[in-house]
Amino acid sequence: xxxxxxxxxxxxxxxxxxxxxxxxxxxxxxxxxxxxxxxxxxxxxxxxxxxxxxxxxxxxxxxxxxxxxxxxxxxxxxxxxxxxxxxxxxxxxxxxxxxxxxxxxxxxxxxxxxxxxxxxxxxxxxxxxxxxxxxxxxxxxxxxxxxxxxxxxxxxxxxxxxxxxxxxxxxxx
Numbered sequence: 001x002x003x004x005x006x007x008x009x010x011x012x013x014x015x016x017x018x019x020x021x022x023x024x025x026x027x028x029x030x031x032x033x034x035x036x037x038x039x040x041x042x043x044x045x046x047x048x049x050x051x052x053x054x055x056x057x058x059x060x061x062x063x064x065x066x067x068x069x070x071x072x073x074x075x076x077x078x079x080x081x082x083x084x085x086x087x088x089x090x091x092x093x094x095x096x097x098x099x100x101x102x103x104x105x106x107x108x109x110x111x112x113x114x115x116x117x118x119x120x121x122x123x124x125x126x127x128x129x130x131x132x133x134x135x136x137x138x139x140x141x142x143x144x145x146x147x148x149x150x151x152x153x154x155x156x157x158x159x160x161x162x163x164x165x166x167x168x169x170x171x172x173x
Contacts, residue, residue, distance in 0.1 A: 001027045006070040020061075025054050030079045031071075034138040038131055041084035049085050053078050072145045075135065079149075085139070086130040129164035136161055 001009075001024075012020025032053050037046035056077070064073060122130050128150075135146045143161070147154040 001070075003067070003070055004005075007064075007066045010061050010064050013058055021054065021058055024057065028074060029054075031140070032074065034134050035075050035078045036082045038134045039079065040085065045085065045089075047080075049081055050078075053081055056081065060066060069145060071139055071141055072149055074143070075139050076149060121164045125164050129160055129167070132157055132161050133164045 006024070009020035009023050013024075021169065029050065033046055036049045036053070037043065040046045040049065057074070060077075064070070113152045122133065125133065131150070132146055132164045135149065136143070139146075141149070143154050143158045146152075147157045
């Protein structure tokens with residue numbers, strides 16, 4: 001979706017026309033889910049927060065400033081909502097740590113018993129690498145936009161992306 005089309009849909013939302021939200025939802029739900037899922041690492045929680053994102057988008061549509069890149073704006077909101085969700089959940093429930101030896105055993109069994117799916121392959125990446133790959137591929141952001149979002153140098157983001165892609169190719173072969 002172009003910036004101009006996105007702005008049209010936002011204007012529809014501001015006029016209480018649900019068609020604008022439906023169009024944005026259909027075009028961006030996979031991207032938003034991917035960003036949130038990458039942070040929460042729990043499908044059900046990610047689905048819940050993704051739904052909340054689009055409800056929130058309806059409420060804040062009038063705050064969108066045209067010409068500043070709608071994808072980065074939405075991804076920033078989605079990331080913040082996911083982080084807020086984690087903070088809230090961590091305050092409400094004490095965390096139970098899984099011993100390292102069980103994690104290592106489980107990881108070894110996973111590799112032996114199953115061929116790695118794309119999701120599993122992504123999990124072999126470092127957190128930062130996985131986040132950059134998701135923002136680049138699912139978010140369709142440029143390296144400059146990702147660098148700005150993550151507050152990292154653009155060269156570092158590009159290098160991290162290339163390293164992650166190389167790792168994914170090795171895992172899949």
